[in-house]
């Protein structure tokens with residue numbers, strides 16, 4: 001694709017944990033005239049999106065579902081298609097999003113248990129193992145990066161324990177705030193579902209729910225006894241559509257947001273150029289921002305650097321300051337950040353997103369702008 005001629009309107013850097021800054025190529029793609037969703041051109045684009053989504057998750061066999069919606073739609077897909085009423089789900093809970101996923105599961109009739117981490121920590125493996133031995137679960141759910149605390153869970157280790165104790169279990173990863181900013185090797189780690197959304201690490205505006213299901217998950221879905229109690233989220237509707245697109249033919253259930261799919265395609269083309277380098281770029285930016293924050297008296301919510309996300313930073317403001325004064329100061333200095341979300345400490349911390357083009361394209365200087373704004377935020 002030729003270098004984009006788009007000029008983005010002047011704006012403050014969107015440094016929240018999604019939506020994030022997007023590239024000119026992504027904006028260019030959105031601004032094209034819509035195509036028919038059953039035209040050969042669109043089918044090709046959609047099919048390539050499925051393939052590149054697999055690449056991002058290091059899976060060759062996973063089945064992507066790319067559907068108009070937000071990340072939350074992935075919760076509904078899991079809850080309605082993979083769990084039957086009365087079946088048990090274990091939620092490895094590191095904060096706000098674990099609570100949300102479990103509410104969704106319950107809405108479809110699942111019986112939900114939690115193993116909860118203390119604020120800023122992960123759930124110890126031994127507790128997950130104990131819980132799995134006590135009751136038979138259909139699925140185990142883990143939030144990869146809990147966006148309310150910036151805590152990064154070791155999904156590889158969780159999958160390994162789950163598979164050891166309960167070989168049939170489905171391992172579900174909420175990767176809304178981790179896909180494309182943290183490494184996820186779906187096949188090697190034996191994960192059954194990774195669900196995400198377009199607007200975080202994937203660098204596309206909000207609007208797409210993206211979920212990839214393993215062959216095991218699809219089989220469990222196909223063998224379910226009770227009909228799915230959702231209409232729009234039902235894989236009875238979507239699986240034939242995704243299979244058709246995957247084999248290069250058009251199909252229709254509900255109209256895909258064609259321009260969002262182009263935009264996602266444009267972003268995936270940039271992402272898949274160098275995935276490993278992309279993960280390293282996120283680590284470098286994260287280390288820099290966290291180091292500056294520490295120097296200035298901000299303290300991390302995650303209790304150890306090894307469990308802190310690379311695509312975002314959740315920090316308590318320094319003594320003598322409050323988020324409600326810090327956040328406008330950061331905005332004045334060019335960056336838009338997010339306030340607290342975790343109910344226990346909501347008014348004590350801020351969240352900074354550093355994902356996607358802001359950290360990958362050094363010419364933008366976004367990381368420097370974030371560092372400078374942080375420094376200015378505590379100046380008396």
Ligand SMILES: *Cc1c(COP(=O)(O)O)cnc(C)c1O
Pocket residue numbers: 018070071072073097143144145146147174175176177197
């Ligand atoms: C943002 C987020 C969600 C919800 O995604 P929406 O696109 O807002 O529906 C779910 N889980 C995690 C971990 C998130 O960060």
